[in-house]
Amino acid sequence: MSENQSVAVFGLGAMGYGIAQSCLRAGHETLGLDVVAAQVDKFKADGGSAKNIDEVAEQLDTVVVVVLTAEQTEAVLFGENGIVPLMRAGGAVVSCATVPPDFARDMEKRCRDHGVHYLDAPISGGAAKAALGQLSVMASGSEQAFEKARPVLDAMAETVFELGDSAGSGSAMKAVNQLLAGVHIATMAEALTFGMTQGVQPDQFLDVISKCAGTSWILENRAPHIAEGDYTPLSQINIWPKDLGIVLDTAKSAGFSAPITAAALQQYMVAVGMGLGREDDAAIAKVYARNVGLTLPGEE
């Protein structure tokens, strides 16, 4: 049995809400925080702590930060009313956003100055797995950070990859994964729409290619969205300029040329320019379809 902890989850979006629910289910006293008051109220109604953050800050064992960006992460931890200076020594921060590895190293150092452990812990798996406590976590940090965060990791994750004893390695692996996933989505769309110009229909594409050397996890997961014309945003286009931007910024700092990632990023930028930012990322197919004058399934 894991010890029951006092936990705060910052960010009750698609992923954070599921993580907070998973913490509750595991028996942790869990306070949910979000800029959207309705999400906070909903979580309280689901069994979340009714206390204010000021009341519990000093008693917190683990803080989980499930925001979108490095800037938001820094604001939660060290901004106005930042949580880290309020925490007692020995507490842990589990930082889940996709951020540059150097940012994670900086946050670890600044947390250490307050006696707080920092776990660099980007997540993967989507909202459905978050709700079930079955995420994958690409984690790195000190032995003490892992030890303190373990009850929360146990609650939220099916798989915890332990990638090293300091912050940065977790975010590096996440960047590698995002490079692949982001390119694979755009390439799937490029191949599917190219096939359409040659008479290959999306259903047939999916039936055949999913059994051939060209398949990928992404292809099997996202191509059905195009075949069905359903762009309900399970993962938004807007994520990719951010995440591939992190990859390319990190690559540039390392003197590393990443031409395929760069080409994929441009396609996402076109998608954003077309106003598709809040659609499912499979909607990148609409960029290709528009360029060549194709009609995708479900379109007029």
Next chain:
Amino acid sequence: MSENQSVAVFGLGAMGYGIAQSCLRAGHETLGLDVVAAQVDKFKADGGSAKNIDEVAEQLDTVVVVVLTAEQTEAVLFGENGIVPLMRAGGAVVSCATVPPDFARDMEKRCRDHGVHYLDAPISGGAAKAALGQLSVMASGSEQAFEKARPVLDAMAETVFELGDSAGSGSAMKAVNQLLAGVHIATMAEALTFGMTQGVQPDQFLDVISKCAGTSWILENRAPHIAEGDYTPLSQINIWPKDLGIVLDTAKSAGFSAPITAAALQQYMVAVGMGLGREDDAAIAKVYARNVGLTLPGEE
């Protein structure tokens, strides 16, 4: 039971030899032909027909063409001593090379002028599956072409995708598959070497990413070659400028923009320029490693 046929296999390379062996094993009288005399002699010693092509041409049921290019395919079918004009009406050609869809349509038409059925039948699966008769075939052609070629398809393939009633659709699907596979190889190499600049070792890359959203069939198949430093050519770099060239030529004819495929092709061109054309296609990692000054596993 399939009927026993008189079969000729043109091209006894890695794929063709396995197909010819599979035809023999299925009980077909099989003549193997290749520009390399040693391969022809080896196949005869394995149980292949000892006759000359001139002796059997008029009795052939099915001709399987397993050469590399459209030019070689055309030479086998209609060049000097081309086989099609020698065949009796009702015979079938099974054309396995990766070729442009329009080329396949042209070959079908020219075969039809001789009363010969043409099956547009690109293959996938690699040399090991070819030897076991377990290839995947992306086939299209007339009902009569499928019917006549069926005993040979049964011998060589585990899966036959029947993609339409005329030539072109098989080659179109193959082009779609090659677009994905070719981009996925280069992207795997881009991600793996980018990871190395951030301290992610190839073994760790493979362990983690193969369980995450960034995985692909290609990644799981080819990344071990890099992690083990083994570039024994199971599939050569040289294939990709040819196959991605077919994709981009076909795309250009359709007015289709394929920027990610184009970026990947450039990386293969660099690999060829580095003298890596005959190495395994996972050696595209050496392009990235050279550019940033990394040492890959197995290198000095």
